[in-house]
Amino acid sequence: MSLTEYFLLTIGLVTTEWLHLRLARRYAFFEKLTERSMHQHTTTVRAGGFIFYLAALAAIWRDDNLVYFCLGLTALALISFWDDLADLPKRYRIVAQVLAVGLLLVQEGLLVSPWYVAIVVLLAGVGALNAYNFMDGINGMTAFYSLVTVGTLWFVEGAVMGTTAALFPCVLIALAVFSYVNARPRAMCFAGDVGSISVGFIVLYGIVECISRSHSWLPVLFTAVYGADSLLTILYRLYLRQNIVQAHRLHLYQELVNVRGWPHLGVSALYAVVQLGINGLVIVAMNKPPMVQMLVAGGVIGCLSTGYVLARLQLKKDTKKRVGFSKPTRL
Template sequence: MGIVDSPHRQSSHTGDVVRGGGIIFFVAYLLWSFSHDFQWLGGMIGLTILAGVSFIDDIRDVNPKIRLACQFVAIILMLYHSGLVRNSPHVILLLSFFCVGTLNIFNFMDGINGMTGGYSLVVALALLYVNTNVVHFASSDLIVMMILSLIVFNLFNFRLRTICFAGDVGSLAIGFIFVYLVLRLCLRGESMSWIAMLSVYLVDGGLTILHRILLRENLMKPHKKHAYQIMANELEIPHLVVSGIYMALQSVCCVVYIMWPGYPAFFAIFGALTVMYILFMKKFYHLHENKGGIYN
């Protein structure tokens, strides 16, 4: 299939689209790293491994076990060399599974025009605000560099007829950087509840994975069961509208948490999103089932 993604049964797009456009996120990180004397060396090595394998996977399929192994290696390097974890191996293991799961959720959500670029821009802007005005947890230059790369990417992705998708290299790279930034924020803010900054993706991705486990499906196989996929495919809502909904939801979640930081807001946000997800699926999932088959 190569770097050009032609539409198929699992796709939510029509027409040929270039994959791997999100390599700009990796390039942006490298530029920041070069200009800041490789402050985050372990992260750079981990991200390079992750981006390299992912870019190859965008061109030709890589064994899923190799992909997964590289993701764990990248995350463990990030955790050890960024000063995020000084606890027991059990804590590192749990964080590793959470981080790898989050990376893959970012990958799963890169399916329609504007989703990865739009959602990530909201998160990046919120993180920049927090870093500047609430808790300083990372280099503002890094966040600004990611925002600039997202703006450029959106010029080609956030449009009626998209020119490129982020691809594995882009979705996993931006997911990796956000995981690092949010974990740094949790550490400096002394609360894991800052994970709310990624709440919309985590709820949609996490509950969809749980749903597929309950259906006894192979999680390594492609599917179209995410809420955004049902909106775009079964309900035929325009892609940019769906992406806009996710951007708006995450914006509200970020504002609510920033105004009332702490676990009460965390549980309120995740609780409200979970109820919304369940009600949506209860009302519309039958449309997906009526089409039949895992890929429909």
């Protein structure tokens, strides 16, 4: 795409987002306060991240090589936007996610692998989409983290793999537009399922493409920070004997806001900056010998896991202090 086309896309996305905000406020299309909501405002607009899908569509509508990816992304965007409107049963969303990830595997030619490998990748992809969906919990998280991740994928695509497609720069423009209305102390809108699932699918495609072309598994670490938070939080909830499929506010980033009182944007920026540092390390190590790559992966996973555990222990102490201060004194 030319600079003129990128400029026109930016104007189109800004106009579309503005119209969405106006219409959503007129028809009371606001975020619902749920068990995992970290905001208390009842006039925050839903589904502002639908522009991620529009940006991706603008980038690939003339690309015959991404037909299956486009079909999968469209299926996810439609079912997710419907879910934002009417709260669909989980089974419909899961079917759409399995279909979309299956189409992604067809796009990347991974269905020729042994069937059990394809099933593992399929399940991992569906799990990754659902984990990415939960990122929309605090102001700026989807915006900042996705800007870092998609920006890294764009850099790797050009500098490491030598290709120049329009998908990632178009999505970056959409993320920048969305950041203006989301990354603020009081968000004007959230991405919604249509936004977080769509950008999660785009990130998943980019990571699979990087792995396929570089013949290295290190690009998995491009979502290491949030991936560690999600996986370790699942283990933590199992330890607490909770139902892991129910909505919650126990992600570490949510606890930092809820227990420590950190600002939303500060926590979101912290996650993005740490992920940016990891991405730089991964890019440097991608062409190193396998042993070096294993050491890098082990070091990143070990540091993130240790940091998570230490943060949990500190949060537990803070919670006990708060409970202790709230107890009435005996006369």
